[in-house]
Amino acid sequence: MVKNISYKNRYIMKHLFKTISLLFALLLVISCTDVEKAQFATDSTAPGIVSNCNVINGAGKALITYDLPTDEDLLYVKATYKLNDGTNMEVKASAYINELEVVGFGKAAEHDITLIAVDRSGNESEPVVVKISPADNPIYEIFSQMKVTSDFGGLAFNWENKERVDITITVTTPDEHGQMITAQNFYSNSKIGQGYIRGYSTETSETEGRRFAVVISDHWGNQTAIKDSLYFPIYETEISSDRYAKYIIPGYGDPGRYNSSSDWPKLWNGSWGTNNDHYHTKVGLSSPINLGMNLGRLVKLSRIKYYQRSGGSKWQYLYAHGNPKRFRVWGTPTTDGVQLDITEPGNDWILLTEFTSVKPSGLPLGSTNADDQQLGGLDGEDVLIPIDAPAVRWIRLEVLETWGGVTDFVHIAELTYYGKEETN
Template sequence: MKHSIYIVCVMLLIGTLLGSCFKDPEINNPDSTPPSPPTDITYKALLGGARIFYTIPNDEDLLSVNASYTNAGGKKFSFSASYFRDSLDVIGFGDTAPKKVEIFSLDRANNKSEVVTLEVVPLESAISRVANSIELKPAFSSFFIDWENELEQSINVYVKFNYNDGGTNREFTSVFSSNLPVERRFIDNLNLPENEQVNVKIQVADIYGNFSDFKDFGSISLLSDDELPKSGWYLPQANDSIGGVPQGFGDGLEGRLRYLVDGIIDRGDNLNFMHTHSRGRTGNSADGNMPWNVIIDLGAEYKLSRILTHQRHSGGVENISRGQYYQSENVGIYEMYIWDEDAQAWELITEHKIPVPVGKSELEFVKLGEAGDLAYMFPDEPQFTKPTRYFRYRAMKSFNANYTREDANCLSEITLYGKKVN
């Protein structure tokens, strides 16, 4: 017992001595001496900003070099670079007028050096670059805008549009946020006649309080199409060929090929989808699975404009979980073809990659999946195909492994839009 007490006492003594040896000197002797400011300061003009170069001060507890500016609205923006760097970027300027930037050093005790003021003249602003890149194009019951954001800064695009609706003027504003280098956004479901024009103005803003002037795109006329009736459609049997291409196999397990054109989407509790059972090309296992084709006899000649596809869900009877949407067994990339009667050959129209939504809840995935994925036959220049009686959907890849696997077995519904040829 005595030995135990002795050991405990010795350990406490050692701990006390060690604690006194390794106490942070800054706690007992707080540093109140500010560091020196950066020297030899120069800059290089950037798009909407400046890259500031400097020599860091010789201060052993230097933490960072900082820069800040105040915009025309009185809001201050600050930027920082660690002590081992010799430059920092200041961004967010809305025009090319001279700007004053305050530069200073900061040490670990939060002491701030004297401020050095530098006047910089930035290049064209980020919002100006985005605004000048915007293109607007009419589409079917909609229009879309494309833009480039080479700096990948967070921006907002304000789209103001108005039109006459049966004698009543309708005005709307849609706001799109993005930091992608290339972007496309739609204003859809307008359902206006082709002779009704839409007036459009667009403005760009950033997170630094800058706004571009509204760019007036004038008046545009939208295109119109119709949903093709499925009552006259016919699906060839599996492995029957048209133009040398076999109809795919979709009757595996609970799936049936005919479910693709019955107007009913899979909601998890109704099992309404096709299933290739990993032998989708012809139905023979030796021929493999993908790519498999769905060939549709439309029953008459049509000019096609758009396609709406629905995936297999199988997310449970309550229909509130994601299930298989945008993942397992569903088609992520497909091609579209029409039969060219004159050439007696299949003509490739386009390839479409279904984007996977990001940052969505389970219920949001369900809502997006039930709405389906809409794609244009000619996505960059919306228009109709030449007249055709036969349409071909060619499933290329699944969503799995970033769209690289050929293990898509399922599809729930195909809906087509266009105009009947009289």
């Protein structure tokens, strides 16, 4: 009996000691935290002002440098100002740096920037007003130099964005009632940009034309003038697959087929979206894999619709496995008297374009969402061909990378060609 009581007491004492130790450690942490928080006592004394302010004006922005006040409890410096349209703006800079940037201005003009120092008690210094004179926002130069030309099915755009600012290019066109509606928005911060609008050509669009309006805006609501003009979209049609045929690329060989249900004609049978409706090469090919097609006619191509093997309702192959992610499209108008052996340096294949497939969701390998399924599996991606590319009859796809990382086979659900058939 005594032995049992002794054991119980030791057990209680042991756990009581652990509890007291934990409480002591917790109190120590709280105490240290309170000391840290109380490092600067709350007061009502305003900090000093910033001084020796200097301005470096930029395009639609300005950098302001200054000397900080010497207050030990200084927390940050804030700048308040108005944009061209009257929008109130505020920018804050830490007490550990002596500069801040004010952004969002439109056309060149003088602006007042109010600088205020703020301490840890929330006290604000007397304001200091600095005048800045930023140059025109970059969108105006981009707009003035942007080239807009008639293209297959619509328009082609080329622009230079030297400052790499975020821009939105909005293109509108009349609907059937004559009301201007958005045809497409381009979002970009690339130094060199290009874009295309398709789907607006008719049998008479090359002669009668179609109205398009273009405007550029930025994140801050600044907007250029509107370029409203008549353009002449080149008529494009889907090229009939009635003469399509397999073409074996010289110097590469026959990529074959995986089985009888995934043979070449599946590439152009006008059907996709099921697991078995695709072309699949044999396994064990050398990389980069080369696929060849004979369109059966000379074609001035505008684009190729690329549909991925989806895996049916489970979508297990979409943006995965052997679906091409990056490839080059080559072409030739003839096979007579030209060097098409790809092992020969300086062969006569003509590079039409290089394409990189984009997964809208950005989800990791093995995961897709509705946007991915709609684009890659149902609507297809547009592989755009520049308008200055020559007319061709034979096509070579050089697969540089697959979504699943495999290198010895590929599979594609469908390739649909668009453009204009040329007269031989």
